[in-house]
Amino acid sequence: MNEMKCLIVDDERYSRQELVHLLSHFKSINVIDEADSGETAVIKALQLQPDVVFLDVEMPKMNGMEAAKALLELKKSPLIVFATAYPEFAAEAFRYEAIDYLLKPYDEEQLHQTVQRLEKLMQVSIKEEPPAKKGKLSVELEGEIHYLDPNDILFIFRDEKVSRIVVKNGEYEVKMALKELESRLSSFSFFRIHKGYLVNLQYVTRLTPWFNGAYQLELEGVEEKLSVSRNYVKALRTELEL
Secondary structure, eight states, X not given: OOOEEEEEEOSOHHHXXXXXXXXXXXXXXXXXXXXSSHHHHHHHHHHHOOXXXXXXXXXXXXXXXXXXXXXXXSTTOOEEEEEESOGGGHHHHGGGTXXXXXXXXXXXXXXXXXXXXXXXXXXXXXXXXXXXXXXXXXXXXXXXXXXXXXXXXXXXXXXXXXXXXXETTEEEEEOSOHHHHHHHTTTSSEEEEETTEXXXXXXXXXXXXXXXXXXXXXXXXXXXXXXEOHHHHHHHHHHHOO
C-alpha cells in the first residue's frame, strides 16, 4: 500500500520526537509534519491533508477533543489516534471516531497493533472508494421535484434553518443541512470556504485579501463577494491552482 501521511500533534516537543522516532520504524507511515497545538493542527491538516493524526489530549487553548471535532468537520477528515498520558479521557475519545487511544509512555507492541489497524482501514478506504456520481440534486418546490445539475450550482449557503442553493437563474431553498449537501456533492468541484458556505470552484474568478487573514471570493455571474475564513484559504488555493 502507499505510505500513510501522518501529522503528530503534542505541545511537548520531546513527546513529539519520541513518537516520530517510534513511527519511523514502520514503512507504511510517513510523518509529514508536527504541530504543538490544536489550532496549528487544524491549519496544517487543511494545508497538508494527512491520512492520520496522532493527537495529544491535554493542550492549552484548543485541547485534543476540540481539535478532533474540528478535524472531523474538514472536507477530507483524517483518521485520529489519541496519544496521551491521561487514561480518563478514553471513553470520550471514541465519541470522535478515534481509531485507538495510546497511553504514554508508549508500548511498542500496542503501537504496532495501532499501525496494523490503520493499514487495514486505509486499504479498505482505497478499495471501497465509490465511483463518481452522475446524478442530479433533487429539490422540492411548491410540491414539485426539481432536478439540479450540480455543474449549474454557483454556491450554497446556510440561512438560519434552511440551506439556499444559488444557481445561474435563481435560488432554491431546502431543509437539508450544509454537511449533507456537501456529502451529496462530494464527487463534484465544491469546496467549503466558511462553516456556512459551499462554492463551486468552476466559477471562481478572483480571491482578494480582506482583513485578519481572511479573503473575499468572487464568482462568475455573482455580484456578491463571499467571505473565505482564514482557516480555509490555503486549502482553497491548493484546490484551485495548478
